[in-house]
Amino acid sequence: MPKLTYLPTGASFEVPAGxxxxxxxxxxxxxxxFGCTVGSCGTCCLVVEKGLESCAPMSEDERDxxxxxxxxxxxRLGCQLVIHGDLxxxxxx
Numbered sequence: 818m819p820k821l822t823y824l825p826t827g828a829s830f831e832v833p834a835g836x837x838x839x840x841x842x843x844x845x846x847x848x849x850x851f852g853c854t855v856g857s858c859g860t861c862c863l864v865v866e867k868g869l870e871s872c873a874p875m876s877e878d879e880r881d882x883x884x885x886x887x888x889x890x891x892x893r894l895g896c897q898l899v900i901h902g903d904l905x906x907x908x909x910x
Contacts, residue, residue, distance in 0.1 A: 818831045818832060818833060818834070819831070819832055819833075819834055819836075819871065819900050819901065819902050819903055819904070820832075820903045820904075821838070821841065821900055821903075821904045821905075821906065822867075822903075822904070822905040822906070823847055823849075823906060823907075824866060824905055824906060824907040825848070825907060825908065826847075828845075828847075830845060832900055834900065834901050834902070835899060835900070835901065836899070836900045837898070837899055837900075838895050838896075838898040838899070838900060838906075839851060839854065839861070839895055839896045839898075841900070842895065848908075849861060849863065849895050849908055850908070851895065851896055853896075854896045855896065856876075856878055856879050856882055856894050856896055856897045857878075857882060858882070859882050859883070859885060859886035859887075859894065861894050861895035861896045861908075862883060862886045862887050862892055862893075862894060862895070862908070862909045863892065863893060863894075863895050863898075863906050863907060863908045863909060864889050864890075864891050864892050864893075864906065864907050864908075864909060865891045865892075865893055865904060865905070865906055866891070866905045866906065866907055867903070867904065867905035868902055868903050868904035868905060869891050870902070871900070871901045871902025871903060871904055872893065872898060872899070872901065872904070873899055873901065875893065875897075876897070879893070879894050879897045882894060886909070887909050889909060892909065895908075
């Protein structure tokens with residue numbers, strides 16, 4: 818099973834492949850902010866510090882939102898992220 822590490826706290830979670838990051842955050846009460854939950858607002862921008870290759874490619878809509886919100890390398894939207902392999906993430910503050 819893939820392992821997600823939430824870097825601000827160091828907490829790790831084993832999840833089935835295909836788990837939505839947003840669902841994990843809600844289940845585990847992770848302090849990741851979410852806004853619209855559909856990829857438009859950018860509230861849930863985060864950085865994939867490890868395991869970017871385990872993520873599906875960004876959609877054009879996600880890319881547009883991310884580029885409006887940050888210029889950090891490997892940024893993604895948490896509401897759009899699906900866990901397919903080991904990841905280490907940190908929110909953008």
